[in-house]
Amino acid sequence: MAQTTNTILMIRPVNFRMNEQTAVNNYFQEDLNLKNAEINAKAQEEFDAFVEKLRNVGVNVIVEEDDKLMDTPDSIFPNNWVSFHSNGDVGLYPMFAENRRKERRDEVFMRLESEGFKINNIIDYTSAEDEGVFLEGTGSLLLDRVNKKAYCALSPRADEELFIEFCEDFDYFPVVFTANQTVNGERVAIYHTNVMMCLGENFCVICLDSIDDKKERKNVLKHLKEDGKDVINISEAQMHQFAGNMLQVKGAKAQTYLVMSQSAHDSLTEAQVEQIEKHCPILSSSLETIETCGGGSARCMMAEVFLPKE
Incomplete structure (x- = not known):
């Protein structure tokens, strides 16, 4: 069982913009006051440069184009709707924003096959959407695949x-807590776990200050x-610069x-850089x-593929 993978699935955006449906509880999103076409063009540039950097160090990046007809402004963040596991299991997750549910596409599975x-x-957990219940993939779940903890x-x-x-189905031990951020002077829940925490093979980057309950933090x-x-x-403050939204991947x-x-x-x-670089570059x-309009960052853009090869 490995904690990191060499294969990453990424979805190239065609309709990227600020998603009005997610902005209600994603306090990392901001309006750039640009035309949507301009925002999408900039997002594509950032996406392509990012993919190139990953490939340059030997990461196997599988890029799937988004579908123009879908109007899915957040499709660039596939890790919220799907997770891929080393026994060949795939998790499909219920999404809070209605327009994000269209991101779940069979073409993605066909491409991987x-x-x-x-x-x-x-x-498939997506029927929970009918009850207004959500769990947004590895945005909500931080998996320690080696020690089988979530x-x-x-x-x-x-x-x-x-x-x-999920923990019962996938055989993980659950570690539950609440993480908050200050918005207009009030403490409100951070929308995704992977914004305040990143798990590497031998390290964890975490915003402990966001876990207000001392027992939970302990x-x-x-x-x-x-x-x-x-x-x-x-x-x-560092978390607001997406310093928790990181992912350890394998290159050449x-x-x-x-x-x-x-x-x-x-x-x-x-x-902090020194502490990280003890483990890896x-x-x-x-x-x-992407960060300003989408309210998500590098980690959210990468769906890790741990599936077995034929």
């Missing part, structure tokens, strides 16, 4: 009961420590990289438009 990957079983910060997009169900730390993770704590010769946006990289202190790319 055409690349030689094997899909044995699809575990971390989840509860929010309007991460339901506790459904999370427990419990999360206990699990990380007992699994030998080096804990790299970031501030709430099994060399791992911690992938993040330029703004996340720029927000880190020298000591950093790979960063400018994702300014």
Whole structure:
């Protein structure tokens, strides 16, 4: 069982813009006051440069074009609707925003199969949408695949009961907590766990200040420590620069990289960079438009493929 993979699925945007349906509880989104066509063109430029950087270090990036007819402004973030597992299982997840539900496309599975990957079983949670219950893939679920633990910060997009169900189905031990951010002077739930936390092979980047409940914070730390993770704590201000939204991936010769946006990289202190680089080099790319309008960053754009090969 590996924590990192060499294969990443990414969806190239064709209708990227600020999604009005997700803005209600994603406080990382901002309006750029640009025409949508301009926003999409900038997002495509950032996307293409990012893919090129990943491929240059030997990451196998499978790029699937979004469907123009779908009007799916957030399709660039596929990790919220699907997860791929080493036993050939695929998880399909219920999405909070109605226009994001159209992102789930069979063509994506067909593409992976055409690349030689094997899909044995699809575990589909999407009927929970009818009850207004959501769990947005590896945005909501942070998987320690080696130690079989799943971390989840509860929010309007991460339901506790459904999370427990996922853990039973996929055989993970659940670590549940609440993570907050300050918005207009009030503490409100952070929409996705992967904005405040990143799990690497031997380390974890986490915004501990966002876990207001001391018992919960202690419990999360206990699990990380007992699994030998080096804990790299970031501030709430750094989290707002997407310093929690990172992913460790494998490049050529099994060399791992911690992938993040330029703004996340720029927000880190020298000591934090040093702590990360003890484990692996950093790979960063400018994702300014995507972060500002989409309210998501590097991690959200990469769906890890752990599926077995034929």
